[in-house]
Amino acid sequence: MVKTDMYEGMLAETVMIPGHQGDYINAYFARPLGAGPFPGMVVIHHMPGWDEWYREATRKFAYHGYAALSPNLYFRAGHGTPEDVAVKVRAEGGVADDQAVGDMGGALAYLxxxxxxxxKIGVFGTCSGGRHAYLAACRLPGFTAVIDCWGGHVVMAPEELSPKRPVAPLDYTANLSCPLLGLFGAEDQHPSPEQVARHEEELQKHGKTYEFYMYPDAGHGFFYYHRPNYRQEQAVDGWQKIFAFLDQHLGSPA
Amino acid sequence: MCTMIAEQIKLEGSGKSAAGWFSLRQAYVSYDHPFHAPLEHALNIDFVNEAQGLGARVSVELDAAAARSLAETILSVLAQAEAGGHLPQ
Incomplete structure (x- = not known):
């Protein structure tokens, strides 16, 4: 908790990290100044790209005392504005799950x-990043907590599986290695409340530690203040729940 | 959540971006999150020239009704042009 009479500083910059199969990718790294030790956060961007909102979210984690690293999962698509790059990736049907997991593993190892x-390192993501964060927490050892914000396609019908997404994240639930916080909107259809309930059922079946919150009057992406789905009250409460969850599982930052 | 519904086609044409006219070589058609339209999902068309970099792009984001209306109008106009003998043989 920042107090008015304390020293506060932050370093935020792009860095290069080894990602999937040792490929170097760039990442946005924001950390409090000081010797620490700080808990870490891997911050996974959404389908609209490695964009300004994600840089803000990464700095927000740093402000709250975490060394926060946001890998650019779209690095291999080329460079331009975040939107230009995301358009290319959108046209390609997104990035492959194995590649995303490899990049997140690289971010984890870097921290x-x-x-x-x-x-103690958590992983956070929204939209496709929420799904990726869940995949990381199931497929990679080493995370202490995971936050999935409205990640769709965790529950997938067989006809939705593809070479890039050959296994539904739900089917990795037995391997989930850390506590999970999930934030969802009751009016979202991706994931729908029914899919969230199915996910919850699977978590219970495997005895996993989780907290799910389904916000009324909220749809998809209700944290994004620049989009019409923004819901102020739900977003404020959601961020409070995120930092309470991290405080509980990663410990109070220095 | 992203639908991941997307297709790509090759085409020939010209598009005008903020930097001026350029040759189009591909179009991406998707029904997924838009960047600007106030919708969760939109029919997005990105006319691009990959050889000129990711910024060589002209984009539209339409709701489903507008996209259908546009598609029908394009086909109607082409049918009129064909009926009038204006299309190359």
Missing amino acids: QALPYVNG
């Missing part, structure tokens, strides 16, 4: 190696 990170 684990830092002397001022305490080894």
